Amino acid sequence: MNKDLQNLIQISKIDKEASAKEPEISAIEEELNLKVKELNSLESLIENIKNDIKKAKVDISNNELLIQENSEKISQIDKKITMAKSERELRALDAENGLAKEKITFANETIANIEKEIENLKEKEKINIKKIEELKNEIEKTKVSVEKKTSVIRDELNNIFDNKNKIAKTIDNKIIIFYEKIRKWAKDTSVVPVKKQACSGCNIKINDRVFSELSKSDSIVTCPHCGRILFIEQ
Numbered sequence: 001m002n003k004d005l006q007n008l009i010q011i012s013k014i015d016k017e018a019s020a021k022e023p024e025i026s027a028i029e030e031e032l033n034l035k036v037k038e039l040n041s042l043e044s045l046i047e048n049i050k051n052d053i054k055k056a057k058v059d060i061s062n063n064e065l066l067i068q069e070n071s072e073k074i075s076q077i078d079k080k081i082t083m084a085k086s087e088r089e090l091r092a093l094d095a096e097n098g099l100a101k102e103k104i105t106f107a108n109e110t111i112a113n114i115e116k117e118i119e120n121l122k123e124k125e126k127i128n129i130k131k132i133e134e135l136k137n138e139i140e141k142t143k144v145s146v147e148k149k150t151s152v153i154r155d156e157l158n159n160i161f162d163n164k165n166k167i168a169k170t171i172d173n174k175i176i177i178f179y180e181k182i183r184k185w186a187k188d189t190s191v192v193p194v195k196k197q198a199c200s201g202c203n204i205k206i207n208d209r210v211f212s213e214l215s216k217s218d219s220i221v222t223c224p225h226c227g228r229i230l231f232i233e234q
């Protein structure tokens with residue numbers, strides 16, 4: 001077999017080995033990514049809680065204002081009552097008075113409810129701040145272990161690529177460039193064996209002419225259907 005082709009087969013095996021390692025790194029990093037994602041969502045939750053508390057406080061002041069307004073109204077009505085000239089006028093003032101009092105009662109109830117809600121929100125905030133602290137600690141620990149695990153794989157990858165470069169140096173550079181071009185789309189199946197006279201990349205049968213060329217040729221032969229580099233397994 002052509003020496004370049006033999007080396008190319010070696011290189012494609014090495015590339016395959018390397019591309020199997022990359023998902024290992026992402027799988028390890030995924031653990032960290034998930035935690036960071038969780039942290040982000042907890043932080044935005046706290047942000048929302050803070051906004052809700054702010055809004056609730058505005059609600060309370062609005063209700064306090066309502067109470068103040070209606071109290072003033074009541075004292076005005078009280079004055080008017082002392083000066084009322086008819087039974088009818090008195091009844092109307094009484095009704096007005098009752099309405100203002102109702103409004104005050106309702107506003108007081110609303111304030112009490114909002115205050116309860118604020119307390120709940122603050123409790124929720126406290127719980128989530130604690131969760132964030134714990135998660136931040138966990139993230140720091142995970143970062144260290146991820147770094148440890150991935151650096152082992154990165155070292156392995158460096159060794160793999162050193163190996164590849166050593167072999168690549170022995171091959172005509174044009175062939176390497178040609179191979180890398182195919183690799184862009186064919187990935188780990190750029191150099192494939194012929195099985196039962198078919199390209200094992202695209203599984204299409206190779207005609208006799210190409211097959212015999214491949215059997216005896218001393219050059220690099222590609223699949224006429226898909227363009228992958230072919231070899232006959234020995």
Ligand SMILES: [Zn+2]
Pocket residue numbers: 199200201202203204223224225226227228
């Ligand atoms: Zn093919």
